Amino acid sequence: MKIVCRCEDVTEEEIIEAIDQGYTTLDELKKHLRVGTGPCQGRTCLKVIEKMLAKKLGKTIDDLKKTTVRPPLKPLPLYIYGDEDEE
Amino acid sequence: MRNKAEVVIIGGGITGCGVAYNLAKMGLTDVVLVEKNFLSSGATGRCGGGIRQQFTTEWNIKLAMESVKRFEKMNDELDIDIEYEQGGYLVITDDEKELEEFKKNVKLQNKLGLDSKLITPSEAKEIVPYLNEDNILGATFCQSDGHAYPFRVVQGYAKKAKEMGVEINKFTEVKSIKKEDNKIKSVVTDRGEIKTNIVVNAAGAYSREIAGMIGVEMPNKPFRHEILATERYKHILDPMIISFKYGIYFSQQKHGEIVGGIGDPDEPSSYNIKSSLKFVERFTSVLGKIVPAFKNLNIVRQWAGFYDVTPDAKPILGYTEGIDTLIQANGYSGHGFMVAPRVTELIAELIVDGKTSMPIDELNLKRFEGETVGEVYVVG
Incomplete structure (x- = not known):
């Protein structure tokens, strides 16, 4: 068993099974398995998953539909976004 | 992809997939759904997943209550965990x-x-x-009241609809809709043309663009x-x-x-x-x-x-004057997911039986020609 997404504990087998079920884009895999949606923001796993997807679908990585990088780049406590009412 | 169908549904969110499922459940499976991106890629997959019944108009309260009854049974009915709480x-x-x-x-x-x-x-x-x-x-x-995971509900509806014979095509974009004498003839997509009589416009914020393809003006704004x-x-x-x-x-x-x-x-x-x-x-x-x-x-x-968003924050449902077989199911103004289980059933009834078990006449597109009482409980 190989863990691909460390934040959400998702294995290689689970990802392959999901692709076989028809979740054939990064966006769908993110929503189905939560891969790449944890504190590391997909830094560790999304590149690996792209490779797996490309191989399974017989495409190049450039041919795959991209997923949007969501801010913030690293988790931040909400209070640092400020509150104009606070002294 | 099939080149003809009794019904073509445009939009693979909660509304489109819900209508596909309910049509199939009522026995109408000669249905093709087209979605330009992945299923739930629009508002459904981006929303907060809230399921509220506290509304201010009788119709919305009833609709939401009926929907909750369906959400409560959904894990079993769709054979999927919708993460409902x-x-x-x-x-x-x-x-x-x-x-x-x-x-x-x-x-x-x-x-x-x-x-x-x-x-x-x-x-x-x-x-x-x-x-x-x-x-x-x-x-x-x-x-x-509560919440669920919208992506999962959509997957559940789509999976069951497919099992019953509906064709679901993601990454398929509608380019035009052909009509003759105010009757719909076909839907043209980037993957081919589908001959059909009935089109369900469930394209969410893009519904007005879809309607515009056959000259129907809609008041919805994104x-x-x-x-x-x-x-x-x-x-x-x-x-x-x-x-x-x-x-x-x-x-x-x-x-x-x-x-x-x-x-x-x-x-x-x-x-x-x-x-x-x-x-x-x-x-x-x-x-x-x-x-x-x-x-x-x-x-x-x-x-x-x-x-x-519609001018009175209520959805646009039902037939379109002038082009009767264009069925509107859009304009939810921020609360589409929570009422979808019941609304999509009503839309399916309209298509299969020609009538609905709860009146939807006052939500017709033509209401915007007169006065209408709005829903004020809109949040977010």
């Missing part, structure tokens, strides 16, 4: 006038059989220990609404907390993340879907007054989606 909705206010409105609304809701009630700030604090009760005057609470998620935390919040006055809503999902948003009255209508810093600042500022400790939570992600 009934932690309630806590509607708070710091405004005396709004509190008076609450009393009136709860009366109507109770009359229709909803378990909503008016509660005091200290009663609200019992439900949410982190609440700053000094900043509220009162609240309403409905235990059977508005960006932003939303954010925190990291996962242990269980700290049961209900969805909302304030209509401040436009804020937030709840804790089954996996532990707090998901919430806040509307911006200054947001212009557009297809801008970018995330902004201003949104997180506004959200945090209001959140801090309601549950001060939550300002210590870590935000992990923010995104945006479109509310498909």
Whole structure:
């Protein structure tokens, strides 16, 4: 068993099974398995998953539909976004 | 892809997939659904997943209550875990006038059989220990309100519809709709043409573009609404907390993340879907007054989606005058997911039986030619 997404504990087998079920884009895999949606923001796993997807679908990585990088780049406590009412 | 079908559904969100499922369940499986991106890629997959029955109009309350009955049975019916939780909705206010409105609304809701009630700030604090009760005057609470994972509901509907014989085509974009003498002839996509008589316009914020392809003008306007998620935390919040006055809503999902948003009255209508810093600042500022400790939570992600807004904040459902076989199922104005189980059943009834088990006449597109009474409970 190989863990691909460390934040959400998702294995290689689970990802392959999901692709076989028809979740054939990064966006769908993110929503189905939560891969790449944890504190590391997909830094560790999304590149690996792209490779797996490309191989399974017989495409190049450039041919795959991209997923949007969501801010913030690293988790931040909400209070640092400020509150104009606070002294 | 099939080149003909009795019904073509445009849009693979909660509405399109729900209609596909309900049509198939009623025995009509000669149906093709087309979606330009992946299923739930639009508003459905971007929304907060809230399921509320506390509305102000009789029709919306009934519709939401009927939908909750279906959500409660959905795991078994769709054979999928929709991550449904009934932690309630806590509607708070710091405004005396709004509190008076609450009393009136709860009366109507109770009359229709909803378990909503008016509660005091200290009663609200019992439900949410982190609440700053000094900043509220009162609240309403409905235990059977809740939330689910919209992506999963869509997958469930689509999977069951497919099993019954419906064809679902994702990454298939509608380019034009052909008609002859005000009758629909075919839907042309980037993957081929589908001959059909009946088209269901379930394209959400893009519904007006779809209708425009055959010369039907619609009043729907897209508005960006932003939303954010925190990291996962242990269980700290049961209900969805909302304030209509401040436009804020937030709840804790089954996996532990707090998901919430806040509307911006200054947001212009557009297809801008970018995330902004201003949104997180506004959200945090209001959140801090309601549950001060939550300002210590870590935000992990923010995104945006479109509310498909009509002039009276009620959906547009049913036949289209002039082109009868264009069925409208759009314009939900920010509360489409929560009423979809019942609405999509009604749309399927309209197509299969020519009539519905709950009246939808007053939601017809042509109402905008006259006066209409709006839904005021819109949040986010």
